[in-house]
Amino acid sequence: MMNSKSTPVFSFFRQSTCVSTWLIILFLGMANGLSAQSLDLSRAQIYTPIKDKKVLRRSVEVLREEVQKRTGTLLPLATKVPTDGRPLMYLTLQKEVPNLPAKYRQLLGQVPTLAAEGFSLVADPASNAVLLVAADARGVLYGVGQLLRKLELRPGQVLLPQPLRVTTSPKYPIRGHQLGYRPKTNSYDAFTVAQFDQYIRDLALFGANSIEILPPRTDDDFSSRHMKLPAIKMIAEQSRICDEYGLDVWMWYPNMNPTYEHPDSIQKELKERHEVFKAVPRLDHVFVPGGDPGDLEPDVLFGWLHQMAEVLHQYHPQAKIWVSPQVFRPNQAWFDAFFKHINAGYPWLGGVVFGPWVKMPVTEIRKVLKPGIPIRMYPDITHSLSSQFPVPHWDLAYAMTLGRECVNPRPYDEKMIHNALDEYASGSISYSEGTNDDLNKFVWSDQDWDPNRDVMETLRDYGRLFIGPDVAEAVAQGMVAQERNLRGPLLPNEGVLRTLTQWQAIEKQAAQQVPTNFRLQMGLLRAYYDAYVYRRLIYETELEQQAREYLRQAGTLGTQVAMEKARTTFEKATKYPVAPDYRQKCLELGELLYQSIGAQLTIEPHGAMSGRGNFLDNIDLPLNDVLWVMDQLSEVAKLPSEAERLRGIHALLHRTDPGPGGFYDNFGAPESWYRVVSDRSYEDDPGSLLSPRVSFGVGLIGEEWVHEVRATGFDGKATPRAWMHQVNTLYDTPLKIRYDGLDPTASYKIRVAHTGRFRSKIKLTTDDGSLIHDFIQTGRQPFYEFKVPQAANADGQIIFQWTCGEGERGAQVAELWLIRE
Template sequence: MGLFPSSFFGQKIDMSKSKIICLEKKDPLVINAISVLKDEIEKRSGIVLSRENKFPKHSQNRMVIGLEGGLNKFPIEYQQLLGTMPVTNKEGYKIAMLPKDNVVLVVGHDSRGVLYGIGKLLRKLEMYPGQILLPNDVNISSTPKFSIRGHQMGYRPKTNAYDAFSVQQFDDYIRDMAIFDANSIEIMPPRTDDDFTNVHMKIPAIEMIAEQSKICDRYGMDVWMWYPNMGSDYTDPDSLKVEIEERRQVFKAIPRLDALFVPGGDPGDLEPDELFNWLKIEADVLHEYHPNAKIWVSPQVFRPTKAWFDAFYGHINKEYSWLGGVVFGPWIKTPIKEITDRINPGIPIRRYPDITHNLSSQYPIPHWDLAYAITLGRESINPRPQDQKIIHNAFDQYAQGSISYSEGTNDDVNKIIWSDQDWDPETPVMETLRDYARYFIGPKYTETVSQGLMALENNLRGPLLNNAGVITSLQQWQDMEKQASKEVLGNFRFQMGLIRAYFDAYQYRRLIYETELEQHAREILSTAKAIGPINAIVDAKDILYKAKKEPVMSEWKNRCLALADDLFESIGAQLTVEKHFAAGGRGNFIDNIDVPLNDGMWLIDQLAIIEKNGSESEKLVAINQLLERNNPGPGGYYDNFGTPRSWNRVVSNKSYAEDPGGLKSPRVSFGVGLKGEEWVHEITAIGFDGHTTPLSWMNQVTSLYDEPLKMIYNDLDPNGSYVIKVAYTGRFRSKIKLTAENTLVHDFITTGVQPIYEFKIPTAALQDGVLELEWTCGEGERGAQVSEIWIINQNELIKE
C-alpha cells in the first residue's frame, strides 16, 4: 500500500499501480489530455503511469480513458455500467468506478469532455509521494450548464503577475484553469491603455500572445481577445489606416482566435454609429485570418445617455453577420435583465465579471471597512468564494457563461469558483475549495486550506475593529505554516493565503492601537484650558506620533514583507512598487501596510495650523471646534457612511444577492476626489487645498448613474427649523441635486469643488417629523456620493 495503511484512509482504493488504457490513437486533444493526467500524477506522487492502447487480459488497476463514440470497443461490463448513468452532452463526461478491481473509467462525450473528465478525476485523487488514492464513490455524469467558461490573462505591464510569466508559466496556469472547467482564455493585443513593455516581460507581447494562442489550442480551449479602440479618430482615413494595419499584424500573429471582444468604452469613447461602422471594418480584417471568428461588443460608456443606448441597441438588433453577441461587464449602466429585454431573442450575452478588484469595481466588497480599503486597496489577494457564488448565481440565467476580468493571480480562488459555477451553479463553494486545496496544495490540506480560505473572506466582513475572528484566522494559518513542508511553503497558492492572514491580523492590531492613541490624544486636547493650548497640542501630537515611533506587532509586518518576496520569486507577483516593480495603484497592497488607520494625520495637520495662529483664547476655541466637529447639537443627527449605524438611514429595496453590483441599490465607495485631485486606483488622505482630509471624507454611500440615493430620518421636530450640512466627496464628480419630500433643497451642483455644503431644509418636508432625502444626478453622470451628513436643529441651538 505504500506509505499509508488503507485503514487510515477509510473507503479509498489504491490506484498507484494503475495503467492508463486508451484506445484513441489519433485525436490530438485526447492524447494531450492523457499527457495532462500522466504529468500531473507524476508531479505530485512521483509515480509514472504507463499507457496501453488495448485492454490487457487482467482487469485490475486501470484508468480507462475514452470517448462515448468508442464505447463499443470497451468490455461489456464497462459498457453496462456507463449505460446506467445519465446521458451527457457537449463537453460532458462520465466517471465510473469498479472498486473491486481498482478500476476507474473516464469517458468524454467529445474530445473536450475527456479533458474535463480527467480534470475532475485529478481533483478527486489524493496524491502522496509514492501513492495515489481515490474515494470509491466517485461516480459522476456531468455536462456543463454554460458554454462559455474562462478568464482573461492579459500580458501587459498593468497586471500584478501575468507580465512576469514565462511561456511555461502560462502553460501551467492555463492548464490549471482547464482542470477546473475553463474552456476559454481571453488575451490582449500589444497596445492597450498601458505601456508596451516593462522590466518583467520575458518576450515581446506580440510573441507571447501567439504562444498563449498555441497553448489554448493544444488544450482545445477557445481563444478570445479583448481589443479596445485606442485610435485617435475612427473617421479619418489616415488614422483608420493605422488601426487597420495594426490589427492585421496582430490577427496574423495569432494561430487561433475564436472571438474578439471590443468594449464600447474604458478605454475608447465612440458614439454607437461610429463604433459599429468601425466594427464592420475590423470584422473584415479579422476574417482575413480567422474567418469563423465573431465580434462581441459591450455597452460600456462612462457617461451614458438614453440616446447612446438607443443607438447602441438599435445596431445590436440589426444582427450583423459578424456579431457574436453582447458582453455585460463593469461600468455598464443597463442591468443584464434589461439587456435581455432590449435585444432580439437569440442574441447571446456573455458576462465579463470583475473578480479581481475589491472597490471601485463592478462588485465591490459590501460595506467594506475603511481600514481594509486603504490598506488592502483595490487589487489585493482577494479570495471571496461565498460572494463570488452569490454574484454568479444572481444573473447566470441571462447569459451563455462568462470570461472574467482579471489582472493577475490575486483572484486565483475567485477564478476557480467562477469556472465551477459556470459548469454547475449548484456546486457548493466548499466542494470547490476542497478540490482546490487537495489538488493545488495537497490532500493533507484539504480541510485546513479550504476552511482557511473561507476564514480570509470572513475577515473582510463588517467592521474590522470588532472582528476578533481575524486573529483566529491567523492562528489557523500559522498552524499550517508550522507543519508545512518546504514544497508547500514554496507553493504560491499557499503563500497567498498565508500573507493575507498575517496582513489582516496586522491591520486589526494596528486599528485597535491607533484608535486608542487617537482617543487618548483627544482626551488630552479636552484639557487644553487647564494645561494650556500649546502644552495640549504638543502632548497630543506626541501621543499620535507613537503609531510610527512605537509600532505594534512588527513581527507580523516583517512576515508579510518576507512573503511578498517569496511570491515575487514563485509567481512574479508584484506587491510593492520599489522592490518588486509593481504598477502603482494595482496589486502593490504591501506598500500600504503602514498607512495610518486613525485621524492622526488630519489632527496633526489641523493642530499645526492652530499652533501657528491666533491668541491663546482663539486657540482654545479652535481646539474645541476640532473636538466638536461631528457634533450636530441638541436634537440633531450626524452620519458618517463609513459606519454601519449610519447605513440604517439608507433606503435599499434590493438585497446584496439580488443586486451585488449596486446598479439599482446603494453601495459603498471610497476616495476623496477634491479640488482637482484625480482618483488613480488609490485612496489617499490628501484632498481639499492640499491638506490631509478626515477619514470620514474617504468613505461614501453611492448610487450609480441616475439611480436615486434615498435616506430617511425619523423623529424630527415638526416645528423645528433644520439645516443640513452634507459632505460630497468621492472617486468621481457629478452634477447632483437634493430634494426633501419632493421639495428642492438645492439644484444641480458639480461636486468636487468643495467638500461641505450647507442648506436650509424646507419646512414643508418636516410636517410629519420624518425627513425623506433624495439625491439624483443629471443624465450621463457617474452617480451620487455622500460621505457625511449633519442635521442641525437651529431652534435648539438658539435655546443654548
C-alpha cells in the same frame, strides 16, 4: 426565461433546477454496490483506444504529468487493455461504449447521453479501475480534471479515498478568464511561457474552455521590466497553448484611437489589426468594449467594427466580434443607437458582453435584444476598490490597506453574484488583472459548469490539488474565514486572529511548500496581513482616544502642553509598533510571491504599478485620524493667543457636533447605514446598479487617483477619514437618506460632505417635493450647506433624495449634518 433567483451569501446550494446537473456525486459506503474501501492507483496503468490526436490532445499528458509532479511516479501507458490485474485508468469516448469490455460496460452502467464537453467518471475499488467516458475531446480533459481534483497525491502514492461516480455536462458554453499580458496586471506580465501553460492548464482542470488575451496596444504601456517576451510573441504563445488544449481563444481589443472616421486613422488601425490577427494561430472571438477605454458613438463604432471584421476574417474566417455597451457617461440616445445596431443582424456579430460600467442591468439588456443574440458576462472578480461587485460594508481600514487588487478570496460572494445573473447569459469570461483573484477564477468556472455546485466542494478540490490532500479541508475553511473577515466592522472582529491561527497550522503542516507554492503563499499573506491590520487598528484607535483626551484637557494643561502630549501619543504607533513580526512575515511572503509567480505587491522593489496590486505599500498607512489631527494642530499652533488656540482645539474635537437637537452621520460607517433607503438586497443587486453601496475615495479637485482612499485632501491638507468612504449610487439611480423623529415645528439646515470618486452634477429634493437645490457641480469643495424648507419636516420626517443629471457617474454622500436652527 425564468425569473432570477438569488442565493443567500453563505447558502450552499442554489434553489433552482440546473439543466445539466451532477447526477451522482461521490457515492459513499455501499451505494450502488461500490465498496467502501479506497482505490490505490499508485501502480495504475493508463489505457485509451482514442487514436485521433485532435480528440486526445494533451489530456493523457496532463494526467500523467500532474500525478508525477506530486508523487514522483510517472504512470505507464498501456497499448492494450491489460489483463495483469494492475489498477487501470481507462479513457474513452461515449460512442465507443459498445466496444468496451463487458466488465467495464457493467461498471459504467446506464449513462445518460452526454452533452457537449460532458463526461462520466466511475472509480470502483472492487473492479480496481477508473473509467472515464467523454462526449468529446474537451470532455476527456474535463474528466481528467475531475479525477485529479479527487485524487490524494502524495510522494509515491496515488489514492482515491472514496468510490466515485459522476455524470455531468456543463450548463453554459462559455467558461473562461482574461489573462492579459501587459504591465497593468499585477503578475501576468512576469509569466514565462511555461507559467502560462501551467496556469491555463489549471483553469481547464476546473472546466474553463476559454482564455481571453490582449493585443500589445491597450490603455497601458507596451512593455515592462518583467516581460520575458515582447507582447506580440507572448500572445502568439498563449493562443498556441490554448489550441493545444482545445480551448477557445478570445481577444479583448479596445479602441484606442481618438477617431475612427478619418481615412488615415482607419488605415493605421487596420494595419495594426492585420499584424495582431496574423500573429495568433487561433482566434475564435474578439471582444470590443464600447468604452473603458474608448469613447465612440454607436454609428461610428459599428461602422468601424464592420471594417475590422473584414480583416479578422482574412486570418480567422469563423471568428465573431462581441461588443459591450460600456460607456462612462451614457444617455438614452446612445443606448437606443447601440441596440439598433446590435439587433440589425450583422453576420460578424457574436453577441453582447455585460461587464463593469454597463449602466443597464443585464435583465434589461436581455429584454431589448432580439431572441437568439447571446450575452456573455464579463464579471470583475479581481478588484476590491472601484469594483463592479464591492464587498458589502467593507471596513475602511481594510480598504485603505488592502487596496484595489489585494489577494481577495470571495468564494461565497462569487457564487451569489454568479447565480444572481447567470440565467440571462451564455456563460462568462472574467475580468482579471492577475493572480490576486486566483481562487475566484476556479469558483466562477465551477459555477459556470453547474450553478448548483457546492462552493465547499470547489474549495476542497482546490486545496487538495494545488496545496495538498493533508491540508485540503483546512485550506477550504481558511479561505471561507478570510472572506467572512472582510465583511463588516473590523475593530470588534476577533475572528481575524483565529483565522491566522488556522493558517499558521497549515503553514506548519505544509512547511516544505511555503517557499515555492504561490497559492499557499497568498493564503498565508492574507492571514498575516489581516491580523497585522487588525492589531494596528486596535492599537491606533486607542492612541487616538488618548491623544484626544489630552486635547480635551487643554484648558487645564495649557494648549502647548496638550498638543505636545497628543503629538507624542500619536508617535507611539511608529516608535513602539505593534506586532512587528506579522509585518515582517508579510514582507517575506511578498518577496516569495514575486519569486514564485511574479506577483508585484510593491512599487519598489517589485516594480508594481501604483494603485493596482501594490497593497504591501499600504501596510503602514495610519488607521486613525492622526494625519488630519496633526494638520489641524499645526494650524492651531500658529494662532497668537491661548484663547484662540483653545477655540481651535475645541473646533477640532467637535468637528462632527450637529448641535442641540441635530443629527450627524458618517455614511461609510455601518452605524449610519440604517438611514439609507433601499428596496433591494445585495443578493438581488450585487452590482449596485439600482441600489446604494459603500464606496471609497476622497475625489476632490487636485487629486490624481480619486479611487485611492489614502489621497491627500482638499487644498493639499490631510482629510478626515470620514471623507474617505461614503454611500454611493451609480448613474441616475436616486440616493435616498431618511431622518425620523424630527421636530415638526423646527427649522433645519443641511450640511453635506460630497466626497468620493465622482464629480457629478446633482440635485437635492425631499419626499414632499421640496427642492433643496437644483443641479450643482460637486467635487470643487468638500462641504455644501443649504436651508431645508420647513414644510419638508412638517410630519416629523424627511427623506432626502439626490439625483444626477443624465450621463453623470453617480451621487455620493460621505457626511451629513442636520442642524436645528
